[in-house]
Amino acid sequence: GAVVSQHPSWVICKSGTSVKIECRSLDFQATTMFWYRQFPKQSLMLMATSNEGSKATYEQGVEKDKFLINHASLTLSTLTVTSAHPEDSSFYICSARVGASSTYEQYFGPGTRLTVT
């Protein structure tokens, strides 16, 4: 159980275009989802916390107008990188908490590798 999927697994786009990444919880409802980015040989950097039906909470330094997050249902959250630039190239990973549980563990998706040319 507790499987999280992401789509696409990798994407190449041109500078100035927008890219949407989907994160789905396949076998559970996720009230809260998290979006991270990870640079090579670095740890996970939390970008934002997404709660179903409400606006995402962004971490300090993360541009909310550039990284649009939508959590329209209990199984789907999307991250849209708008007007992408080469410096946005990174590995983006989502995670989810199980429903209304009080536990803290997060289950991660397989990640999306974004390359902006």
Place this chain on the structure above:
Amino acid sequence: QKEVEQDPGPLSVPEGAIVSLNCTYSNSAFQYFMWYRQYSRKGPELLMYTYSSGNKEDGRFTAQVDKSSKYISLFIRDSQPSDSATYLCAMSPLSSNYKLTFGKGTLLTVNP
């Protein structure tokens, strides 16, 4: 001082060895502790989840938490080449936002 410190390694051991991975932390409010395994170009996989101090065992993996020393460990017995990955510790205080603080990860290689 960073909230969570983890030696990045790399750590290289022969197959069958006992591996010890560790993290130290500075925030005494941390109560929930996790270990994740991340293979290259993949998302992290939850290995162990513990609350407060004590030990937890699951197969070849044992997690230990010593809150008095602000020190957590993951032991891997009879290590296998398939255990080669980056191991990340993560922790959280009792909090309504459920955010995790991660260590930088330790790169482990188990040589056949």
